[in-house]
Amino acid sequence: MTPAAPSSPPPPQIAEVTPALVVRDLRIGTQARELLHGIGFEVLAGERVGLIGESGSGKTLTALAVMGLLDDNLTASGHVHVAGERNLLARSDLQLVRLRGARMSMVFQEPMTALDPLRRVGAQVAEVIRLHSAGGRAAARLRAVELLTEVGLPEPALTARAYPHQLSGGQRQRVLIAMALANDPALLIADEPTTALDVTVQARILELLAKVVAKRGAGLLFITHDLALVSQVCERVVVLKDGVVVEQGAVAEVFADPQHEYTRTLLAASSLSPRLSPLISATPYSAQNADHPPPIIRLTDVTRRYPRPGGRFVDALKGISLEIAPGERFGLVGESGSGKTTTLRLLAGLDMPTSGTVEVAGVTLAHTPVVELVETTTETRPGQRFVASAAELARVRANLQLVFQDPMGSLNPRMRVGNIVGEPLLNPANRADIPEATTRRERRALVRDILTAVGLPNDAARRYPHQFSGGQRQRISIARALVCRPKVLVADEPVSALDVSVRAQVLELLARLADEREFTLVLVSHDLAVVRHLCDHIAVMRAGEIVEHGPTEQVWASPKHEYTMALKAATPTMSKRRH
Amino acid sequence: MAWLAGQLVATLAIASLLVFWVLRVLPGDAATVALGMNATPEALATWRAEHGTDRPLIVQYGEWMAGLFRGDFGRSFLTGNDLTPLVLDRVQVTLILVGLSLALALAIAIPLGTLAAIKHRSLWGVVITGGSQLGVAIPNFLVGVLLVSFVSVRLDWLPAGGWVPPAVSLTEFLRHVTLPVIALGTVQAAIITRYVRSAVLEVMREDFLRTARAGGLTYGQALMRHGLRNAGVPIITVIGVQISAMLIGAVVVERVFVVHGLGSLLVDSAQNRDLQAVQSIVLLLVALVVVINFIVDLLYTLLDPRLRLAGSVV
Numbered sequence: 001m002t003p004a005a006p007s008s009p010p011p012p013q014i015a016e017v018t019p020a021l022v023v024r025d026l027r028i029g030t031q032a033r034e035l036l037h038g039i040g041f042e043v044l045a046g047e048r049v050g051l052i053g054e055s056g057s058g059k060t061l062t063a064l065a066v067m068g069l070l071d072d073n074l075t076a077s078g079h080v081h082v083a084g085e086r087n088l089l090a091r092s093d094l095q096l097v098r099l100r101g102a103r104m105s106m107v108f109q110e111p112m113t114a115l116d117p118l119r120r121v122g123a124q125v126a127e128v129i130r131l132h133s134a135g136g137r138a139a140a141r142l143r144a145v146e147l148l149t150e151v152g153l154p155e156p157a158l159t160a161r162a163y164p165h166q167l168s169g170g171q172r173q174r175v176l177i178a179m180a181l182a183n184d185p186a187l188l189i190a191d192e193p194t195t196a197l198d199v200t201v202q203a204r205i206l207e208l209l210a211k212v213v214a215k216r217g218a219g220l221l222f223i224t225h226d227l228a229l230v231s232q233v234c235e236r237v238v239v240l241k242d243g244v245v246v247e248q249g250a251v252a253e254v255f256a257d258p259q260h261e262y263t264r265t266l267l268a269a270s271s272l273s274p275r276l277s278p279l280i281s282a283t284p285y286s287a288q289n290a291d292h293p294p295p296i297i298r299l300t301d302v303t304r305r306y307p308r309p310g311g312r313f314v315d316a317l318k319g320i321s322l323e324i325a326p327g328e329r330f331g332l333v334g335e336s337g338s339g340k341t342t343t344l345r346l347l348a349g350l351d352m353p354t355s356g357t358v359e360v361a362g363v364t365l366a367h368t369p370v371v372e373l374v375e376t377t378t379e380t381r382p383g384q385r386f387v388a389s390a391a392e393l394a395r396v397r398a399n400l401q402l403v404f405q406d407p408m409g410s411l412n413p414r415m416r417v418g419n420i421v422g423e424p425l426l427n428p429a430n431r432a433d434i435p436e437a438t439t440r441r442e443r444r445a446l447v448r449d450i451l452t453a454v455g456l457p458n459d460a461a462r463r464y465p466h467q468f469s470g471g472q473r474q475r476i477s478i479a480r481a482l483v484c485r486p487k488v489l490v491a492d493e494p495v496s497a498l499d500v501s502v503r504a505q506v507l508e509l510l511a512r513l514a515d516e517r518e519f520t521l522v523l524v525s526h527d528l529a530v531v532r533h534l535c536d537h538i539a540v541m542r543a544g545e546i547v548e549h550g551p552t553e554q555v556w557a558s559p560k561h562e563y564t565m566a567l568k569a570a571t572p573t574m575s576k577r578r579h
Numbered sequence: 580m581a582w583l584a585g586q587l588v589a590t591l592a593i594a595s596l597l598v599f600w601v602l603r604v605l606p607g608d609a610a611t612v613a614l615g616m617n618a619t620p621e622a623l624a625t626w627r628a629e630h631g632t633d634r635p636l637i638v639q640y641g642e643w644m645a646g647l648f649r650g651d652f653g654r655s656f657l658t659g660n661d662l663t664p665l666v667l668d669r670v671q672v673t674l675i676l677v678g679l680s681l682a683l684a685l686a687i688a689i690p691l692g693t694l695a696a697i698k699h700r701s702l703w704g705v706v707i708t709g710g711s712q713l714g715v716a717i718p719n720f721l722v723g724v725l726l727v728s729f730v731s732v733r734l735d736w737l738p739a740g741g742w743v744p745p746a747v748s749l750t751e752f753l754r755h756v757t758l759p760v761i762a763l764g765t766v767q768a769a770i771i772t773r774y775v776r777s778a779v780l781e782v783m784r785e786d787f788l789r790t791a792r793a794g795g796l797t798y799g800q801a802l803m804r805h806g807l808r809n810a811g812v813p814i815i816t817v818i819g820v821q822i823s824a825m826l827i828g829a830v831v832v833e834r835v836f837v838v839h840g841l842g843s844l845l846v847d848s849a850q851n852r853d854l855q856a857v858q859s860i861v862l863l864l865v866a867l868v869v870v871i872n873f874i875v876d877l878l879y880t881l882l883d884p885r886l887r888l889a890g891s892v893v
Contacts, residue, residue: 067793072700093797101795108793113786116805118883127804128794163884179794 007334013254019065020219021043024079026089028061028243032431035245036061038078043187043219045083048210050230050251051223053240054499055470058222062240063189067287068096072213083186099117102132105180107209108463109192111172112222115164120403121175122148122160128182147178151208169336170201171494177208178260182415183215191223198335198526203443203570206233225499226574227270231255231285239263269501294362295323296487296520297330297347304342317344318544324537327489329514329521331531331552333567334541340524343541346493349393361399361487363392394429401481405493407473411465412431418461421480422447430484437484446483452507471502475509482513489514490522495530507534532556587873592815595647599640599860609656624714630656632854644860647781650861657851662859665844673833673840674744675761677825681762684771685818690872691768692775692808699780707775714769719828723762723835730758740837759836763828774817778810796832811882819875823868 003131008034028036043049047312053059065076068088082104108114118122125144130137135509141160144488148156151174164172173193180188190209194202213220223234230237231251238248239260247260259262282579296414304317317339334340345351349365360366367386390397401424411420412498420558421444424430431437437446444461451460454475456468465473474494481489491510495503511534514521525531531538534553540563541550548561609624611618620627627633629641646653652662695707731739737758744753782788783806791801830842841860848856880886 069789069792097795097797099795100793106793108786108790110786114790116787116791116809117885119805127791127796131795165885167888179790182794273659 018084022081026078050234104187106189297324300357322382331535331538338541339544400488401486403491680764684767687768688771695776696779711772719766
């Protein structure tokens with residue numbers, strides 16, 4: 001896998017034998033405790049190695065130690081050699097500065113904040129070039145535009161003059177890749193480079209990364225928690241757990257025949273096959289009712305138009321209609337900007353449509369009748385708008401609860417978990433249908449029950465959110481949403497911030513609770529695999545429209561719309577390999 | 580831009596109405612103050628007719644505004660002199676004082692605040708932060724009094740007060756201006772240091788500094804090239820607010836150092852019920868503050884492309 005591109009100068013003979021990166025007995029720790037316990041691995045020139053593990057396993061620490069960018073309160077010992085250089089850990093920061101961005105470079109996770117917002121992106125790429133080469137300003141500018149061309153940005157000369165905020169997340173990540181490649185490094189480290197991006201964008205960025213390192217014969221250290229990505233991008237894999245390498249080897253071998261227990265768990269959790277567990281029955285209880293019950297959620301010709309300065313506007317929803325039956329598990333799939341979040345806000349009564357009808361749990365939230373003006377013209381125009389009263393909104397909110405994406409940001413850090421979960425019960429509207437929630441003691445019992453139901457320890461109610469892991473926090477959010485027994489639970493990307501092994505557990509919990517407590521589940525996600533895993537019906541959204549909907553397996557097996565096909569193709573799976 | 584300019588004009592119009600109205604509502608008749616308690620009603624009426632205070636308020640306001648548009652501040656009720664040269668002379672003094680104090684404050688605050696942020700875990704950071712806390716707590720007239728009693732009276736290094744315009748003698752100007760500038764500037768330096776420190780601390784945590792370092796910049800280079808400009812937006816906000824505070828602070832410092840600036844003119848005029856002078860000076864101060872805020876708003880858009888018209892580049 002080291003095809004030297006004919007255009008680049010032939011790599012010196014030594015590059016064939018010198019590994020891009022050698023890590024030996026790397027230990028990182030604070031004064032109080034050691035976080036990384038002597039790990040070792042190699043990345044050969046032209047080789048793509050995946051470093052996988054869950055949050056807290058030490059992946060990013062390893063990368064930062066190689067780059068010499070560890071925080072001041074962390075110390076590293078051991079051996080790190082990049083492209084045959086002497087041990088980097090034994091060298092001063094001033095010596096490392098010459099290597100960073102030249103012999104080794106790094107692409108970070110969060111493209112939205114990784115670029116200086118006040119400087120044009122071309123200038124930022126040019127800066128890295130000029131730091132390590134003698135050429136003048138004009139030459140660096142030209143080279144920057146060349147690099148922006150290579151990473152596939154449209155109209156590179158114009159893009160070079162853009163500021164970061166004028167580019168999308170995927171485009172910014174391309175700029176960062178261009179910066180990292182500016183001086184043809186021997187080693188490129190990519191730390192979760194696509195976590196913040198949409199799946200279709202992710203697929204293209206991964207393709208780009210593989211291409212540019214192959215062209216340069218550089219080594220790639222690809223850090224991720226997603227095994228499917230590793231199987232697509234990398235040749236070898238290093239599995240990290242709690243600061244120790246538990247397994248490493250060729251991707252095909254490790255994934256086919258994992259030796260370590262932890263790798264097996266990770267693998268099992270990663271392949272979100274539909275109906276992974278027998279717990280996930282996906283039988284809507286409505287099926288027991290012979291006569292068709294009325295839908296619990298009905299959107300009819302809903303549009304939402306947001307005004308923008310200068311008399312312009314954005315159509316977030318362009319007339320969508322959908323029905324969700326009681327007990328259904330409904331998945332809403334789409335990428336950023338597709339209108340998922342707007343739909344969700346309308347359902348929760350947090351926003352009102354520009355036109356159309358929104359009905360939730362028997363309450364009409366908004367309704368715009370269409371009046372036909374027969375006598376003069378055949379034109380139809382919207383009639384008088386109807387909007388639900390505050391009392392009706394309160395009733396809807398008692399019946400429709402939300403679980404948000406960020407389990408930390410959505411829990412008040414200064415409140416005990418018991419109070420967080422019990423808070424919805426303090427609102428009389430929410431407990432109108434729960435007779436056993438009148439006294440404080442009764443409410444506390446309800447909170448205890450629901451915390452047990454979501455699988456949290458007995459003492460959870462007395463603790464604070466920061467004392468829980470990400471997955472547990474999401475369980476707290478679910479408990480809070482379910483405590484007042486809603487008819488509908490809307491989960492907005494409930495697992496996208498979680499590690500893979502935890503992801504499966506939380507999805508399983510949602511499915512089990514939906515069956516046990518007989519609520520309708522609306523799952524909003526960008527990840528077709530997650531939705532397929534859990535839902536019986538899905539709707540695919542794009543640019544404010546529902547492009548396809550139907551029973552999950554039907555949509556998955558034979559997608560009709562090209563966008564659904566693109567989404568399916570871009571969804572990383574363990575079986576797909578890119579070469 | 581047009582929006583900002585409109586805001587500026589509207590603010591000034593409202594301020595002028597307010598100043599005019601408040602001064603008319605306050606007790607203390609200008610004619611009585613000018614002629615004394617024992618003046619006959621006829622004398623008072625004559626005085627009012629002479630100075631035009633017997634006409635309808637709307638006419639008085641219109642005349643005042645029309646004068647200001649021509650660059651005419653009107654005539655003093657007290658002396659009958661044209662206020663314009665006096666006010667312009669005094670405003671020069673105050674602006675020089677405030678400008679130099681600001682320069683001193685920034686020269687101290689930006690390096691010290693940055694240092695305090697970089698070394699926030701070490702002794703230096705604690706010393707600077709503690710020192711600036713002390714500076715914030717001391718009012719600037721107290722600094723002035725202390726400076727006079729030590730530097731001027733005890734050591735006799737610099738004059739205790741007075742003012743020599745720079746055009747007359749540059750060395751004398753500097754000798755006279757040093758102490759008031761220190762009194763006004765150091766307290767501001769202490770306040771701005773704290774804001775610089777927190778703005779730089781904020782920026783130090785940004786992802787793009789790490790990106791810059793990964794590209795081969797040293798920590799210091801990354802901070803200078805990418806950090807300070809990003810920290811600039813909040814710092815400029817504070818500087819804008821502090822200039823306004825300094826204009827007010829100058830009133831007191833001018834008193835301590837017997838400098839005849841706008842502040843002392845305002846205080847004298849207010850004591851003498853010289854309505855015409857007071858309203859013109861107050862409006863001038865308001866105008867200065869509003870214009871400074873306008874400049875700050877313009878600087879934002881220069882500094883931060885996100886605040887410019889979105890989507891105009893690509």
